[in-house]
Amino acid sequence: MASLESGMPLQEALFFASSGNTLAIIVNYFLGYLLYEKTKTKLLSSKVGALSYTYGHRYGYLALLLSPLPLIGDPLTLVAGVVRLRFVWFVLIAGTLRVARYYALALVV
Numbered sequence: 001m002a003s004l005e006s007g008m009p010l011q012e013a014l015f016f017a018s019s020g021n022t023l024a025i026i027v028n029y030f031l032g033y034l035l036y037e038k039t040k041t042k043l044l045s046s047k048v049g050a051l052s053y054t055y056g057h058r059y060g061y062l063a064l065l066l067s068p069l070p071l072i073g074d075p076l077t078l079v080a081g082v083v084r085l086r087f088v089w090f091v092l093i094a095g096t097l098r099v100a101r102y103y104a105l106a107l108v109v
Helices: 010-034 036-044 047-066 073-082 087-108
Strands: none
Touching: 010 036, 010 073, 010 087, 036 047, 036 073, 047 073, 047 087, 073 087
């Protein structure tokens, strides 16, 4: 079995990295979920905000395909909670992509 220089087996490192990252996006989702009322009221008070909110509902799951990307991925997981995407689908899409990202990185290294 391949291992990292520190001695940790690669599969174990993948497991811990993927688990930690998946837990992080779940926390982001629930932070967005808790901010729903305040954020919704503020967004719907402006024309651009209302349009953004509508697009979030319409294209939210599709936007999650960008969630493994650096810089924009974590805010997308927060927005998923704000627009209240279904949690099961959120975890299946974003979680699977996060695991796939670490797997791809492990293949490269």
